[in-house]
Amino acid sequence: MSLLDVAPIIEQMLLISDNVSDLNFSCGQKPQVEISGSLYSSTPLGIGKLTGYQTEMIAMSILRDNSEAAAQLAKLGTADLSYALPGRCRFRVNIFQQRGSYSIVMRVIPHEIPSFESLNIPPQLEEICGIRNGIVLVTGPTGSGKSSTLAAVIDRINETKSYHVVTIEDPIEFLHPHKKCTINQREVGSDTRDFASALRAALRQAPKVILVGEMRDLETAEIALEAAETGHLVLSTLHTIDAAKTVDRIIGLYPKNEEKIIRTRLAQTFRYIISQRLIPRADGKGRVAAVEILKSSPRTREYIEKGETDGKTLLDAMRDGEIDGMQDFDTVLRKMIDDDIVTLEDGLSFATNQNNLLLQLKGLASTEDYIKQHTAAHPHAPAAVVPPPAPTNSVLDMME
Secondary structure (H helix, E strand, C coil): CCCCCHHHHHHHHHCCCCCEEEEEECCCCCCEEEECCEEEECCHHHCCCCCHHHHHHHHHHHHCCCHHHHHHHHHHCEEEEEEEECCCEEEEEEEEEECCEEEEEEEEEECCCCCHHHHCCCHHHHHHHHCCCEEEEEECCCCCCHHHHHHHHHHHHHHHCCCEEEEEECCCCCCCCCCCCEEEEEEECCCECCHHHHHHHHCCCCCCEEEECCCCCHHHHHHHHHHHHCCCEEEEEECCCCHHHHHHHHHHCCCHHHHHHHHHHHHHHEEEEEEEEEEECCCCCCEEEEEEEEECCHHHHHHHHHCCECCECHHHHHHHCHHHCCECHHHHHHHHHHCCCCCHHHHHHCCCCHHHHHHHHHCCCCHHHHHHHHHHHCCCCCCCCCCCCCCCCCCHHHHC
16 A cells, blocks of 8 residues: 555545544544544445554555654654645544554544634624733533634634734644734644743744643643733633633642632633533534633632632523623523524533523423423434445555
8 A cells, every 4th residue: 555545535535525524544444434423434445444554554644744743653652743635624633553553533624714604603702802811711522613713713813903823733723824913833743842832932922812722731821821911812722511610620730729829810811711512403414513601700700719609600600691791501502402403302411401401491391291392393313424335446456
């Protein structure tokens, strides 16, 4: 198998659907695509179940121009990198060893930078583009659209402000052209050693906006806070399930004896904490984002600084803060279910508190009556995505 043969395999897999979000190559499985959160097998160029040799050749093909990532894979057993399919799209790639073979997961990054409108982001979040300093965090599980939301924010700043913007990513995802802004994008591994050292250097590069791909550790979090405190707008992500847990995660990075100080600093510097969950649409046409928004206000700053107590929680503040542009997951999900955007079953499965959401939905009716009524409105589950038949010519011919 030539190291150049991975491109047509990828192209065939992308033809399966316009909504392919990930490609997956694992030993003992056929090549797979992820569509709306579910994996589907495919047979690009007639490939069946992959052997360890085939997954290794695919990995080596992707790594051939990236010696840093190849060294990382050899040393650590895993590597993060970007990969481009010329004229089509780019990918965020993770290659890792498992049970003596290589597996590859490729996240699709479209060429076109998403807009607020295309992502259906709550319009009040456009306020972020006018913030002068502080921290804005976008959180959620892997694959919840955090990178797309931040790309839309950076692009809007690029269109409306004349700033120097520095991004630090692992790897670089969306490629931002210079518009009104000058944008410099640095990739961990090739352009810089790690997030912390790049972020420290960014403070000497006179940016107005700094994007940090992920706040992974105490050192990165500390420098990000310092940057926010010294007049920069810092955008970053965390893998947390909601806004309140994000606050807990950041405070938990610090030693216990520093909790009071870090609570005060975080309360003063945070501007928005946005949490996202992608939920299958009721009509089967992809997924829709449910977005929780915690915004800096006297009340939320007090709860972060002094800690949450009964009746004084960040969730309470979000529920009561609609006039300030705040919203919590369960209120958003209730509206999506009532508007038939998502099904009752899916809405409840993504809820923060399923019992409370169901109580809000059913009102005075019994739980069984509500479920029967809502199920009657959606008698058929969304049709499964069935990949079209692939060409029968085998990639094995090219391997020999």
